[in-house]
Amino acid sequence: MHRNPRDDKPLAEQAAKWLSDLEHGDRHKQAEFAAWLKESPRHIEEVLCAAAIGKALDRLDPQRWPDVSGFLANPVGTVVPLAEDTSPPRAVRYRPYRKLWIAGITAATVCFALALILPYLTGWHKYATTVGEQRTLTLDDGSLACLNTHSQLTARFTSSTREVRLEDGEALFKVRRDPTRPFLVKTDDVVIRALGTQFNVYRKAEATVVSVVEGAVEVATRQGSQRLAAGEEARIAPDTVTQVRQVDVTRMATWRQRRLVFELKPLAEVAQEFNRYNREPRIRVEGHARSKRFSGIFDVDDPRSLMNLLATYSDLAVEEHDGEVVIQTRPVVAK
Amino acid sequence: MHAKEPHRLQNLGELAALEYREHLQQFLVRRIRRAQDVQDLSQEVYLRLLRVQEPGLLREPLAYLYRTAANVVYEFLRSRRQHVTFDSEMADRAASQADGSRPDKIADQLSLERDLERLLATLPPLQQTILVLQKRDGLSYEEIAQRLKISVHTVEKYLFRALATIRSKNWDSQ
Numbered sequence: 001m002h003r004n005p006r007d008d009k010p011l012a013e014q015a016a017k018w019l020s021d022l023e024h025g026d027r028h029k030q031a032e033f034a035a036w037l038k039e040s041p042r043h044i045e046e047v048l049c050a051a052a053i054g055k056a057l058d059r060l061d062p063q064r065w066p067d068v069s070g071f072l073a074n075p076v077g078t079v080v081p082l083a084e085d086t087s088p089p090r091a092v093r094y095r096p097y098r099k100l101w102i103a104g105i106t107a108a109t110v111c112f113a114l115a116l117i118l119p120y121l122t123g124w125h126k127y128a129t130t131v132g133e134q135r136t137l138t139l140d141d142g143s144l145a146c147l148n149t150h151s152q153l154t155a156r157f158t159s160s161t162r163e164v165r166l167e168d169g170e171a172l173f174k175v176r177r178d179p180t181r182p183f184l185v186k187t188d189d190v191v192i193r194a195l196g197t198q199f200n201v202y203r204k205a206e207a208t209v210v211s212v213v214e215g216a217v218e219v220a221t222r223q224g225s226q227r228l229a230a231g232e233e234a235r236i237a238p239d240t241v242t243q244v245r246q247v248d249v250t251r252m253a254t255w256r257q258r259r260l261v262f263e264l265k266p267l268a269e270v271a272q273e274f275n276r277y278n279r280e281p282r283i284r285v286e287g288h289a290r291s292k293r294f295s296g297i298f299d300v301d302d303p304r305s306l307m308n309l310l311a312t313y314s315d316l317a318v319e320e321h322d323g324e325v326v327i328q329t330r331p332v333v334a335k
Numbered sequence: 336m337h338a339k340e341p342h343r344l345q346n347l348g349e350l351a352a353l354e355y356r357e358h359l360q361q362f363l364v365r366r367i368r369r370a371q372d373v374q375d376l377s378q379e380v381y382l383r384l385l386r387v388q389e390p391g392l393l394r395e396p397l398a399y400l401y402r403t404a405a406n407v408v409y410e411f412l413r414s415r416r417q418h419v420t421f422d423s424e425m426a427d428r429a430a431s432q433a434d435g436s437r438p439d440k441i442a443d444q445l446s447l448e449r450d451l452e453r454l455l456a457t458l459p460p461l462q463q464t465i466l467v468l469q470k471r472d473g474l475s476y477e478e479i480a481q482r483l484k485i486s487v488h489t490v491e492k493y494l495f496r497a498l499a500t501i502r503s504k505n506w507d508s509q
Contacts, residue, residue, distance in 0.1 A: 012499035034396035045377035052363035
């Protein structure tokens with residue numbers, strides 16, 4: 001009943017074993033197999049390839065098979081020792097680190113972040129989180145603001161208005177109803193007016209993303225204003241038309257559970273998200289690898305889980321040096 | 336006891352999945368040489384599996400996987416639009432192949448067989464023999480074990496290793 005641990009075997013072998021177990025009617029393994037499939041797209045890839053190879057072999061012209069009559073005539077004593085096995089383990093290969101620093105870009109990013117710290121204005125209260133930190137604030141009116149990692153907001157409440165500026169990063173707002181004082185959240189590109197609600201605002205370098213979890217908001221941009229209902233997410237960038245899409249509300253603001261959810265996101269963006277939450281290791285993606293798309297659910301505090309996934313791709317090289325991880329495509333090596 | 340696939344159908348779910356598997360098999364056989372395509376397919380399938388809470392996945396995960404993968408392939412072959420996951424070059428090629436003209440399929444099958452023949456020849460003798468007995472001759476693991484005077488466990492171990500080796504080899508050097 002108990003299976004040998006599969007983890008130390010190459011994924012292709014694990015996949016072949018799963019198929020064999022299931023095809024031999026090991027029915028009670030079904031749920032376990034389903035869970036294994038959901039662990040990683042790599043598991044799916046290997047099962048699909050193993051199935052394709054298995055079927056291709058089933059159909060192979062008998063004349064194409066190697067002649068094994070000699071071996072069959074005298075199998076005893078001819079068992080090949082493991083050392084002669086030609087199968088190379090598809091394991092992680094850490095390549096010698098190549099010194100290709102993009103120090104300039106890093107420095108520019110830091111400067112940009114510093115420039116965002118605006119002069120302190122009277123009447124404004126400032127709240128900030130550092131890398132990896134999350135905080136829930138109770139604002140003066142009783143509304144809640146959950147501040148994500150490396151974020152900053154300023155708030156000013158008067159008798160006629162409730163005004164919040166998201167200076168950097170991301171925040172989820174749960175707004176207390178008060179018809180006499182509108183609740184406004186501002187970034188450079190947009191003003192969001194809460195209509196009794198819960199919504200998330202993520203200020204990225206290139207755009208502001210507003211996601212409505214509950215109720216509705218009104219967003220005003222340079223192009224005009226529009227209303228967003230629960231389950232809608234708007235991406236607002238200067239000089240482009242606001243794009244609205246439907247998003248599963250349970251997938252909004254997953255950062256509060258310290259989860260990162262990616263759906264076919266370019267690796268550069270995935271790395272950037274991890275870097276928001278962790279000072280170390282910093283993840284840098286180079287070249288063609290930047291646009292390779294990935295899906296998955298990760299723990300924000302565990303960038304290793306991403307490394308482990310990427311290391312299973314034979315066309316990616318993952319190198320680590322001094323707290324920095326560099327990911328790039330590996331040239332195809334003919335065997 | 337081990338029997339060949341068509342006799343192993345356990346229920347209607349698997350029967351339905353087989354229908355889809357033909358598309359999927361063709362796709363994989365063509366693309367297995369292009370790692371990126373198979374990766375893209377797997378990513379998309381993974382997303383769909385994550386979204387479902389269906390009991391079908393838990394009851395018949397393999398059938399469910401094939402069906403989902405086949406759907407992705409099918410949708411992709413049907414749609415002429417450029418899909419986010421697949422590049423336009425590939426979409427064009429797939430669209431031109433979607434009719435599945437006979438000569439094309441035969442050529443595919445032949446080049447696949449040549450690849451397999453070449454790869455099988457590189458395996459150690461024991462692994463070759465186990466594969467031949469299992470796939471060509473249709474013997475069960477127990478029968479192979481008796482024949483070679485080794486344990487069933489060893490049969491499985493070398494079989495899985497042989498299959499993994501075939502998978503990991505470079506399929507391009509024709």
